[in-house]
Amino acid sequence: MKYIRIIIMCIAIITTLLFGYQTDSVGMPMRDGIKLGTDIYRPFWNNPILKAPALIQRTPYERGWDDTYITLICDIMGYALVVQNLRGYGDSEGEPMVFWTDGWGDLQDGYDAVEWVAGRNWCNGKIGMIGASAHGMTQYYAAGALPPHLVCCAPMVAAPNLYRDCAFTGGEFRKALVETWLQGVDTPWLIDSVCNYPNYCNRWSIVDLSQKYNVAHYPMFHIEGWYDMYTDGVLDAFSELQKRFHNQKLFIGPWGHGDAWGTREQGDLVYPPNAEMDELSFINMLLDWYDYWIKDGGGPVPPPKVKFYLMGDCNTQDTTLWNRWVEADTWPLPQVVYKRYYLRENNLLDTIPPTISKIDTFIYNPANPCTTYGGREFIGLTHGYGPIDQRPIENRSDVLIFSTPPLSSPLTVIGKLKFILYASSDRYDTDWAIRVTDVYPDGRSILVTDNILMARHRHGFDREDSLIPNVCDTFNIDLWSTAQVFNTGHRLRVIISSSNYPRFEKNPNTGAPFQRDDPNFVVATQKVYRTPVYPSHLLLPVFPTQVNIKELARQGLGEEGLFTQSISRSPAFRLKLNGTKNVEISVYNSLGRREWYMKRSFTLGEHPIRLPSLPSGVYFVQARIGEKEKVQKIVVIK
Incomplete structure (x- = not known):
């Protein structure tokens, strides 16, 4: 039976390579009749009978996506991808409004976008939202509008509270950020629109997720950096929503915004190699999140609920007590x-x-x-x-x-x-x-x-x-x-x-x-x-010295099994065992040929397993740990 499953999945992959995703561009109508420029990418097999879930990205920037990632999201992962310009940007109609039409005011463009996509005859009505920075902010604000068909979000480096986290931090105008960004997106006149409201008021409350913490029940994967512009807004959103709904996840690296994201070099410091993450690693985390909530129906948040980088002296090579990743169950840490x-x-x-x-x-x-x-x-x-x-x-x-x-x-x-x-x-x-x-x-x-x-x-x-x-x-x-x-x-x-x-x-x-x-x-x-x-x-x-930080790092490891990134350039596994077990692992390519095999006994603990170099493609990993067996798909992109 297990080999039949692998053969069926291989046939689906081969068909994908022969056909490719579908594309369309439309003017999506909002509640006031304004139409927003929107590109739609759908799996090659998607139609009114074989419906697909959708991921929406809403942006003030250009809508273009790399063809490799569209293929990955649509034809390999099975999602429609909808990319839309915000009101007044690109070929979208209307006047740009600095996110004020993306929350829960009189105009609710994020809500309208989610519900319009959910109503297409090719969509199964399950919607996620994707993207970083401005794209992440539109996720927070759409979630506050409570669209019925939104299933989950994964905002990266974004401001949940536009006033406090972005425009008037500490009540003072965030001059470099607001002026430079609005000039960069060719809407310099909006600087005065922001400055006309220096105090928190109803203008800001419609783009402040804290006003909706009691009802914004959506699972959210908050991804942030310690040197990013919006750090504490993200931490507040995670902790407040997690207290209420227990379906949030938090990931924070030692990074800033833009070009400083995912790299070791931060300001005047250089962190160890363990501080680096490439783009595919983030895409892998996101797609695992969407699959869990949109395809698998969700449940308890997969551990770790919180993962952050503990920074420290960059003149030392020792990463035992700092410059290392720490996993925990909540934020803020109760031991503090x-x-x-x-x-x-x-x-x-x-x-x-x-x-x-x-x-x-x-x-x-x-x-x-x-x-x-x-x-x-x-x-x-x-x-x-x-x-x-x-x-x-x-x-x-x-x-x-x-x-x-x-x-x-x-x-x-x-x-x-x-x-x-x-x-x-x-x-x-x-x-x-x-x-x-x-x-x-x-x-x-x-x-x-x-x-x-x-x-x-x-x-x-x-x-x-x-x-x-x-x-x-x-x-x-x-x-x-x-x-x-x-x-x-x-x-x-x-x-x-x-x-x-x-x-x-x-x-x-x-x-x-x-x-x-x-x-x-x-x-x-x-x-x-x-x-x-x-x-x-x-x-x-x-953090008290009597509490062992290494013990804290173990708290969120979760159940035993074979863990890997779904998408990577150099696939590797982490094997976690609660005791000594016999482990057997086979890796098959999309034609069903076995590319790699291993069988041996492992002791209690965590063990890294690195595969030999594999060419780009889709592979299937069959793992037997003791009496348990599991098959999972991985994608290698060179």
Whole structure:
């Protein structure tokens, strides 16, 4: 019987090679009559009798896809692929609206696209969504609109909350990102459309998935990078949806956006080879996700539910305790304990609170803002992205620096960092910008995370509260999240200023209504308090040293079996066993000829098995582990 299954699958593959996928281009109607340019690719066998599920990508960019990937998705994996330009982009009609028509407002283009495709006579009514960055954002916003035929999503490096994660992080305008991106997609006039809404309001709530956490029940595979622009929005979406529906999955690598995705080289650091992932690896993860929910009917989320890269000292080759992948069951990690690091005398950052009252003063002049070096961006900056050395700004007179002594043992930080700042300004408004760095023994001060808070938004982003000049106030600054080990001999450093330009707009200090590039500004005198009553401090999510990080990495390994990527250039297996077993593995090509065979006994644990080089094609792996047998398909693409 097992050989009959293999023969039938081989016949299907041969037929695919002879015919190829079907194509069509249409103007898909939205609820207001506007038509959106859409390309449709369907499996060669797909028709009103042999229906197929569909994957939708919605984009402001060109719609072209590589022919190899279309063949893979359509003819090998059996999905229709629908690629659509957003309203006002490409050959789509209507006016572009910066995603505002893609959520759950009066116009709901994402919802309409899902339901239109589900209603085609060639579709079986099961829809997934696919894509990264802008394509991922349209997934989050379509999910918030609750289309009935959407089965699952897999948003990569995308903003679930357009206001907080993208346009006005910390209440301040995300200048480099918003201006450069909107100019790059030839809609520069939309910059002012964004800036006309500097406070959180109904305009933003229709593209804020947090407003729909209680009802957006779809399984989602959230894929993100520690140096990406949207990290904490993705983490929040995963944790909140997972608490409610238990059908989410999270994957985070040590990467930034765009060209920095999947590579070892990040800013001023080079991670070990285990930090690299190629495009096929991501496609493989995605297609496994879609198959599980759309074809197999879903169920408990396949382990690991959470997989992230624990970063650390890139000058060492040891990947035992850092610069390694960690698997867990949830996020945030329940073992994490918050620890306070206080601002102290002599520029010290210490776990002991201050015992004497001191105030540090600096002058912030918007005409000479503190320059951005690195951070979570990928466009619009002059001095690099991600983990960049901060020494060029550390000698400025408008910057305060506080550092720990060299660490006597590694410090593991996993989760959201926060800074509780007690400060005052002699103006009605200003900004507070915080950077956290890992100081190497050679003096490099490598950025780990940073963020900003516009003072008028200290009580909420939907309201403005002017400062009382020269009166100390409390500012809770969200520094977003990381997974970082500060190695022995390194120092943890906090850098405080009132600007981070051009990553964020300069605050003119006047308290006037927001205006980008405001020509009217005043100089501000800033005071940072470090007293027993007002002890400014960093809140650090510390992973306790008594918990073995290697044990944590084992928690999500799941059941025993033979595991491999469905699609790869050099196929390899991971064999996981709960005890000593006899293992027999055969690999057949699409004609049914056996290309590789192995039979031997393996002991308890995980064992890598690498196959010899195979030419491009479809293969079938027959594995017998003890008394259990399984056949699976793999695709090799050279």
